[in-house]
Amino acid sequence: MAYLEKLQTAINARQSLLCVGLDPDLARLPTHFPSTPDGAFRFLRAIIGSTSDFACAYKPNLAFFEALGPAGLELLQATLAVIPSDIPVIGDAKRGDVGHTAHQYAVALFERYHVDAVTVNPYLGEDALEPFLAHADRGIYVVCRTSNPGAAAVQNLPVQRNGETRPLYEHVALLVQSWNRNQNCGLVVGATAPAELSQIRRLTPHLPLLVPGVGEQGGDLVTAVAVHREDAPVVINASRSILYASRGSDFASAAAIVARNLRDAIRRAFPS
Amino acid sequence: MAYLEKLQTAINARQSLLCVGLDPDLARLPTHFPSTPDGAFRFLRAIIGSTSDFACAYKPNLAFFEALGPAGLELLQATLAVIPSDIPVIGDAKRGDVGHTAHQYAVALFERYHVDAVTVNPYLGEDALEPFLAHADRGIYVVCRTSNPGAAAVQNLPVQRNGETRPLYEHVALLVQSWNRNQNCGLVVGATAPAELSQIRRLTPHLPLLVPGVGEQGGDLVTAVAVHREDAPVVINASRSILYASRGSDFASAAAIVARNLRDAIRRAFPS
Numbered sequence: 001m002a003y004l005e006k007l008q009t010a011i012n013a014r015q016s017l018l019c020v021g022l023d024p025d026l027a028r029l030p031t032h033f034p035s036t037p038d039g040a041f042r043f044l045r046a047i048i049g050s051t052s053d054f055a056c057a058y059k060p061n062l063a064f065f066e067a068l069g070p071a072g073l074e075l076l077q078a079t080l081a082v083i084p085s086d087i088p089v090i091g092d093a094k095r096g097d098v099g100h101t102a103h104q105y106a107v108a109l110f111e112r113y114h115v116d117a118v119t120v121n122p123y124l125g126e127d128a129l130e131p132f133l134a135h136a137d138r139g140i141y142v143v144c145r146t147s148n149p150g151a152a153a154v155q156n157l158p159v160q161r162n163g164e165t166r167p168l169y170e171h172v173a174l175l176v177q178s179w180n181r182n183q184n185c186g187l188v189v190g191a192t193a194p195a196e197l198s199q200i201r202r203l204t205p206h207l208p209l210l211v212p213g214v215g216e217q218g219g220d221l222v223t224a225v226a227v228h229r230e231d232a233p234v235v236i237n238a239s240r241s242i243l244y245a246s247r248g249s250d251f252a253s254a255a256a257i258v259a260r261n262l263r264d265a266i267r268r269a270f271p272s
Numbered sequence: 273m274a275y276l277e278k279l280q281t282a283i284n285a286r287q288s289l290l291c292v293g294l295d296p297d298l299a300r301l302p303t304h305f306p307s308t309p310d311g312a313f314r315f316l317r318a319i320i321g322s323t324s325d326f327a328c329a330y331k332p333n334l335a336f337f338e339a340l341g342p343a344g345l346e347l348l349q350a351t352l353a354v355i356p357s358d359i360p361v362i363g364d365a366k367r368g369d370v371g372h373t374a375h376q377y378a379v380a381l382f383e384r385y386h387v388d389a390v391t392v393n394p395y396l397g398e399d400a401l402e403p404f405l406a407h408a409d410r411g412i413y414v415v416c417r418t419s420n421p422g423a424a425a426v427q428n429l430p431v432q433r434n435g436e437t438r439p440l441y442e443h444v445a446l447l448v449q450s451w452n453r454n455q456n457c458g459l460v461v462g463a464t465a466p467a468e469l470s471q472i473r474r475l476t477p478h479l480p481l482l483v484p485g486v487g488e489q490g491g492d493l494v495t496a497v498a499v500h501r502e503d504a505p506v507v508i509n510a511s512r513s514i515l516y517a518s519r520g521s522d523f524a525s526a527a528a529i530v531a532r533n534l535r536d537a538i539r540r541a542f543p544s
Contacts, residue, residue, distance in 0.1 A: 023373075059525060063369060063376035069384040070345035077342065096393055096482075097335060097366045098420040101295075104335035119370055123415060125396045143395060148370040157431045157443060168440070190356035212370075243279040250353035 001117045003139035004208065004233075007086045010056040011233055016263045017225070019057040019090065019210070020047070021239025022079065023064045028244045037071040044079045047243060050252040052084050054259040057235050059090040059210075060115075064115070078256060080113060088116040090210065090235075094143060096128060096257060103131040110135055114245040119188055119210065122172045126179050136182040139208065144176070144200060145169040147190025149212030159203030170203055177204045186210060191236070201227035211224065212237040216263070225269040231233025238262055275388045275411035275456065276480065276505075279358045281327040282503060283505055289497070291329040291362065291482070292319070293511025294351065295336045300516045302523040309343040315366030315523070316351045322524040324356050325335045326531040329507050331362040332387075341517040352385060360388035362482065362507075366415060369402060375403040381405055389413060390462055391482065394444045394543055398451050404527075408454040411480065416448070418474060419462025419485030441468060449476045458482060463491025463508070473499035484509040486534070499540040510534055 001009075011017060020040040024040040032060030033039035048058065060079065083089055089114060095105040102124075109118050120132055132140045145155050157170040176185050186208035189197045197211070197220075209227060214236055215217035221236070227235040242262070246254035283289060296312040305311035320330065332351060336346040355361055356452075357522075363385060368379040372395075381390050389411030392401055404412045415426050427441040448457050458480035461469045469483070479500060485491035486508055493508070500506040514534070518526035 023376075025376075027338055060355070061373055061376075062382065063367075066345075066380040067376040067384065069380070070342045070349065072380075073338075073342035073345055094367070094369045094393075094417075095335075096368070097396075098418060101333055101335045101417070102299075104295075104333075104339040108335065108344075109340040112339065121366075121393050123368075123393055123426055124536050125425045126417070126428070127422035135308045143368075145372060146400070147397050148396060148399050152398035153397045153447065154395055155397070155445070157440065159429045159431070159440070160432050160437060165432060168429065168431070193513050196298070208439065234301060 002137040003088060003127045006116060007057060007233060007260070008017055009233070010087050012032040014054065014056055015057045015264050015267065016054055017228060017236050018055055018259060018263045019236055019237040020051050020055040020233040020242055020259060021057050021092070021237050022058055023058055023239045023243060024075065025064060026068070029251065030247050032249060033206060036116050037068050037075045041075055045082050046252040048082055050256040051242065051259040052087060053064065054256070054263045055087060056091055057088050058083050061089060065069045069141050074211050076113060090117040090119065090139070090141065091115035092120050094119050098123050098124065099130060102128050104164045104179050106131040106135065112139055114180045119143060120174065126175070129179065133179060133184065136184055138184060140184055140189050141186040141210045142172070143236065144172050144187040145189045147219060151190070151193070159201070165189040170199065171202045173200045173207070177207060178211070188212070191221065191224045194220040195224035197223050197227055205229065205234050208232050210236045210237065211235065214238055220263060222269050225266055226271070231272050236266055275410040279329060279411070279507070280503060282359050282440045286326065286328055287360070287539065287540050288326055288328045289500060289506055289508050290531060290535045291325055291331050291460055291507040291509040292323050292327040292514055292531060293484070293509050294330055294332040295511045295515060296347065297336060298340070300519070302519050302521065304521060309340050309347045312390060313350050318524040319356055319527050322528040323514065323531040324359060325360060326528070326535040329360050329362055330355050330508055331364050332509065334363060334365045349387060356519070362389040362391065362411070362413065364391045366391050366393050368396050371399050371402060374400050378403040378407065386450045391415060394544060395446065401451065405451060405456065406517035407455060408456055412450045412456055413457055413458040413482045414444070416444050416459040417461045417465050417468045419464040419491060423462070423465070426456060438444060442471065445472045445476045445479070447477060447540065452479065460484070463493065464515050466492040466495035467496050469499055476505050477501065480504050481506045482509065483507065486510055493537060494541050497538055498543070508538055
């Protein structure tokens, strides 16, 4: 099943747009777990078990696994194996490199770890993303407008084309639309930039969106929900606010409560 | 010793600007080695042994290691351990993500693998690179103008600022210059774009440059050498043309010959 179909099925089955980000930080594990990759595995397995009724996707953030060295990649494999097979996995890697190198990153993500979708960086252009785009059955979320405070210094630079001036992130959104011949592209747009999010949806009504930044980063849920379309879904990611809801022995139920509440807040944010 | 000083010492000791890229591809190993991570280790160890008189730096390309799964990261660790300690290592990872994630990537590269320098992506802005930039003793090469055919579609977009219009890559070069308060920034500029390389050197005379694209990609060596400055050195990378010079039992000596010839061609390209 292609990524988009798998995602839509998971959204419908759970009536949820919530994506749970998996950012294992050994320093923030429940206090009764050892600060080791094995402790992180037991933690993530319990988190997945307690949140899988509320999540339309899981998003492992590769940086947190890589920070643990080779054992962190074994942790990633073990974690992926306990995610229910009907829930799509977005490998959050933000990769971007020239074609023959991008090919190896695609091998790593799609053939070693078998993720359903990835995040990638647009700066190197279309041929650098081609090894990802060529996988018609996988989702390719291209970073467009990020949630960090300094994003605008590059992403909002005014670009002149055909007599019009647009911020760079709008130009990137239009480029990605033109790269979407396999109907597998989407965009990463942070909820902390609601005006930009609305404008990107106007420009590219048919691209799925991955929207981080609603949890600890405090982004705007109403706008994130307003840009959802059934054929171009929005997945709304929260990571730390769910994972680290409690460091006590109740961590899994605390995570489930935050996840359920966020799923419900997303539902309520829909225009009635 | 800070990265730049270590690099300058290696350049002077070997009278070489050649960086040898380490891109282990199991399908291209010498035919008498098994197509396994262990075969790749024996291959890379011999390549390093035979080229270390000619190389001022080694540049492991993380994609090729990651494509092998967790065992590939063990291969990376084993490979790093056999690089002579006076030759700096550039971890070619092109990472770029929001601050708390970038911090984890910096942990992976600097604290797990102990590389002397890294490549990173500018699209997310300064705060996303801060966890790298804060390491004053490491080198941070920011992707500016890449060597791939499609780079211009994004990197040459005309950006308007203060009444001037510049291609995006020039604007990125100027931004990186403004982020260089720790004197540890450099730029990645492909030798396949010699006009852009010269212009970037005019704009940012004090930034070290990492120049890929002279080997199989056919870039311009004369321009790459012309932009070298003793206080802002250019390192000229070749990967596949050296690594895969022969698949026979002579692979190590064949690699040494290509590396020595390229080092000598770089020397000859200096204006006399």
